[in-house]
Amino acid sequence: MLGATGYFALGIFLLLLGGDSAVKGASGLAQRLGLSPFAAGLLLVAFATSLPELAINAYALKQGQVELALGNAVGSNVVNIGLTLAVAALAAPLALRMRLLASKLVFVLVATGAVLFFSLDGRLLAWEGAVLCLGFVAALWHYFRRGCGEEAEVQAQFVAFAETRTGLLQNLARLLIAAVVLYFGSKLIVQSAPLLGQALGLAPLVTGLTVVAIGTALPEMAIAAIASRQGQGDVIVGQVLGACLVNLLLVVGGMAVVQPLAIPASFVMLELPAAMAFALALYPILGGDLTVSRREAGILLALFFAWLAFVLMQAWT
Template sequence: MSILYIFLGLLLLVVGGEFLVRSSVALSFKLKLSKMVIGLTVVSFATSAPELLVSVQAALDGFSDIALGNVIGSNIANIGLVLGITSIITPLAIDKDFYKFNWPVMMFLSVVFYFLLKSGQQIDRMEGGVLFLLLFVYLFFLLRRAKNAPETKPTDDSIDEGLSKATNFRIVIWLLLGGIALYFGSELLVKGAVDMATALGVSERVIAVTMIAVGTSVPELAASVIAALKKEKAISLGNLIGSNIFNIASVLGITALIQPIALKSELVLTNDIFWMLGFAAILIPLAFIPKRFEIGRTKGLIMVAAYAVFIGMAFLG
């Protein structure tokens, strides 16, 4: 039964996330926001909704290891799995925003996350507020850079222009369907994960950093793979890194504001978070060695292999 709950939960999260993105983008067009601003802010936040709902639900239910593991595992999956598989399909070009802005911000927030968790063995409401505030600081500089250098920021081809013609009624329906699907999807996924962990004799933490994390990263993985196969869109490494930034600043920040996230398993602090930091740090040498400003198939294979090692050690450990 737990497998059914997990499957239905993931399905509802994917469907809910899609409806939420559609309604958010359509509403943004109504508010006369530019396509670039929509891509950098609205879409990024909306695609983090599955992680947010799962983490909030887990924290409220008292399963804080799932809330933490979901974010840590999703950040690892975004690099090791999503970026790895995408670069195997088609080599990714690296722009200067990656190493001058997005990567330093991601590393800074990852290190802040580590020290906040280590200092008090939890992320309390004040610390959650700090993370959430840092999100607005990031968005401010992100939008300012986009405004000052429009020629270096291609428009996001994943945004459907047709959504600009959506009626207000349709937007409301999409928003309601997305919200309902995300709510029940997070409920089923958390329940299924806890039941499966109990049945398999592993911790909620292991299920969170593996199955739940991959599940909540499915929308990003599907979109990246489809785009790579169709060769219709230049896949920006910076946008994938931006997803990790949103996971830490918005998902953890908002979750902690609603319900402080206590550290239960020491392995989150002594093992999982170091894997997350390692996957983030390795991107710089991969970006410049041996071929500069490109992540090709060989580097993609290395990332996927490293992710497989992480998954294997999570279960064996």
């Protein structure tokens, strides 16, 4: 148990390092190739910050740990909203000005519904996975097309987030280092997480849903709390919603394209509806005063711990 915990913690640390290197490398290379700093920031928030989760699920699929990967993909959405976003808003209320966030939330709700619909027959086929992947491309296109109309203050947040050196060799080296570090980090997590799950009496799906999803979110939670105090509310919420879209459309869809997936019944009955419920909880927040207050963050956090307690009770009975 102690050995597995140590390897798991080391894996999380490597994912943090690899993710940071990947974000800086992708930003620098994108700007080197002619993308504006604002567009580079949009790209990072929409996709690059989710590379650690992508690495974990790709390695888990390679090792035949399909349920672990499925649990992590959907569990990460619940954790991102109920824990990461809530902790960030508790550190400092999040003032939101980005108009795209509302449509991005709609995309998350539609994506969750699509995965749920495709999973009703207990399978996720290759063509269904391809539809999900195309949905991610469509969301990304919409995101970039509409992003140019954002206010200067919003654009400044994303420019600051994307700021880095743009040397070609330096950023290629960053991406190479990121690939190596993410590989070994994901390998440690995928190998140690089932051992931790067994010690806690959890099935692979629940292990991915809780242990892996929460463990990999801890570094992001700390970073988000710091960013909230720097007034980067749009970046934080954009990252959370972007990660949700990546998990649902690119990760789950990509897994199905590689190999058709057998979907556990609880995935349809419990896990996906929970992810939908947490996304819906954001709707009145983003559609109201455009501020995630400490009170609203407390509600999200309470809902998260209630969900976690329910999942664990179901697993242990």
